[in-house]
Amino acid sequence: MPDLDEMVRLPREFFDRPATEVAPDLLGCILWHASPAGLVATRLVEVEAYRGEIDPASHAFRGRTARNAVMFGPPGHAYVYFSYGVHYCVNLVCEPAGRAEAVLIRAGAVVAGAELARRRRYGLPDTAGEVHDGPNARGRAGDRGSTAAASPPPDSGSDRNRTSAGRDSADSSGTSAGRGLAASDGRRVRSRDLDLARGPGRLCQALGIDRSQDGADVCAPGGPLGISPPSVLDQPVAAALGAIATGPRVGISRAADRPWRYWLAGDGHVSIYRPSKPREARPKPVSGRGIQDGTMSG
DNA sequence: CTAGGGATCAGCT
């Protein structure tokens, strides 16, 4: 485990700007979480800006509530929300207190703590580093009913002595391709490693982020959640930073035209673009009439 | 493609 007081962090002023300026600057930075189970760090490859009360797609658009209160606070804090009943998403708050802008962290490459990240996402790896079927593994439903029940909680303190910070960073050079693995098993492990933090819910699961991190100050020395500039792990960001792509945000139905999604072009850890589901005519069978407001296009 | 899952909030009683 690193000394959390010594970790280099982005300064609070970094976040004291519009989210649309902060977001692209976050690409290549290292978001990390030092939990009792160990350290996991991700190099950010995909983010989205949300502009608070001037942005119809922002959780803060309709003003302050219990859920989004952190967004109205000072910059450099984490806003974590629970989504679709299954997973968490983390944002970093921008602009001074009173303005509720934030950047959603959508995807990253795991550059440290991959073993712990795999355990959180898929289950327990064995001593050879191969991944066993975990609670979320596919195709095991009927085989052995006891598989999931036999797995201990992912963050149980018993594994803290097994996890060392720099150990898993061998694949930290750019695209964690998982070199050196046998061909057949390697393909499986490699594709799974690409998925470790691809997507906002997966990233939070890999990092072990949940609502208990809501409001966490990522700029404060000593805090378990932090974000560091790209140089910290000697990432080869120079080339990547020349290839920032922008486009519409994923999965939102309002203000979908604003190109406030930013990602590293060509990086395999970027999530798949999913436009929001086209708004169906209300399933309410009131009468034969559909919606006819003249604004729909074919 | 779809089912799943829980919190949230506008709008109502």
Place this chain on the structure above:
DNA sequence: GCTGATCCCTAGC
């Protein structure tokens, strides 16, 4: 108080 539509999604067919 209650209800139901919505939601910055993911895993599995």
